[in-house]
Every structure is written in C-alpha cells, then in structure tokens.
Amino acid sequence: QSALTQPASVSGSPGQSITISCTGSSSDVGGYNYVSWYQQHPGKAPKVLIYDVSNRPSGVSNRFSGSKSGNTASLTISGLQAEDEAEYYCGSWTSSSSAIFGGGTKLTVL
C-alpha cells in the first residue's frame, strides 16, 4: 500500500492560516472517517492533533481543525504561531484493516 500524499513543505507568516492536504483513495481516506493528524517537533514524539477527521483530543488548541472531502483530508492551522513550526503527518485507516501515514509536511513559520 502506498503512503498518503502530502506536500513536502508549506509556509506561512505569524497570524495567517495555512492548510495541509492529505490525498489518498477510496480505500483509505475516502472510505473511512478515520483520518488523524500528527505534529512532530524535532527530536520529539508525534502528538495527535486531530482524530476521526475533525475531532481534537483534550488539550489541543482549537486553532487546529480537520476536514475531509472525497479522497482528500485537510488540516488547517489558524492564527499561525512560531511554535507551530514542525513536521505534520496525516494517517488513515484502510480497507486492508491496517493504517497508513502520509510522507509528512514541513511547516515553516516565516
């Protein structure tokens, strides 16, 4: 199974909003409402930002939001802050009864 497709990098200025896309197929992103998003700072463990397409775990800022349309999921970060600079990964459940991740997107805060 191939990794989900994410842009290699995105950037934005403080205060702006950015969106990271995650494209799969009807066998994963499009077929299930089990898309998650993760934030990883260098040398740290990933942290779940969004699960089940649009749900935030307790403690995650409401500046992070998730959505899905067809085979593409999206993570939007509003009010960009310097601390948001990190690697972001999407993940999805698949028809193979397994999970798959995207290749990761490096967010640079200008």
Add this chain to the structure above:
Amino acid sequence: QVQLQESGPGLVKPSETLSLTCSVSGGSMSSFYWSWIRQPAGKGLEWIGRIYGTGSTNYNPSFKSRVTMSVDTSKNQVSLRLSSVSAADTAIYYCAKSSGSSRPWGQGTLVTVSS
C-alpha cells in the same frame, strides 16, 4: 492522564527477534486500541499494527509474517515482537493509545539492528 513508556534492548543482532514493552499508566487498557509505530532516522512514520485490550490484533501487511503483539492488562503492558530483523528495522519505535478522546504517544525507544 494516560502515559506510555517504551522499553527494551537498544541493540539487536541481525536475524534475531526485537522485543519491546509499552507500560501504560494512568488509565484502563481493556477498552482501547494500542498501536506500535516506528520511524527510521530522518524518515516518516510507519504503522506496524495495533492490539485491542481484549487481545484482537491488526497488523500492517508488510510485517504480518514477522510481527506479534500481545497485551497483559494485569501488568498494564503491551508488547511487540518482530522477528528476523535486519538493518532496515533500525528505527525509533513508539507505542500509542489509538482510540478514545485522549491519544498520547510514548517518548519512543531507539532500536539499532547491528552485529
């Protein structure tokens, strides 16, 4: 809140079996999924598999013939065994709670496969 801690040998010889344990504190294990994910240095995340608190499992087809996961709710532990390892299995291995409204990850443990 729930916290997870991975432990196990940091060095494994080629062809041998990698064995890791994830200790869970601060919450019940039995009604949730627990996943193992790995990350080679400088690369992305790779899902290995998950186990439910009752013991049912789902594995990444890429690992299916080599991986075994188990759960011991009396000890609040989840275990991972990966057989016939090679240098390609060198990575940071994470355990994570993957259901419910709280989904923490452990800090990860580096496993190097080398003779």
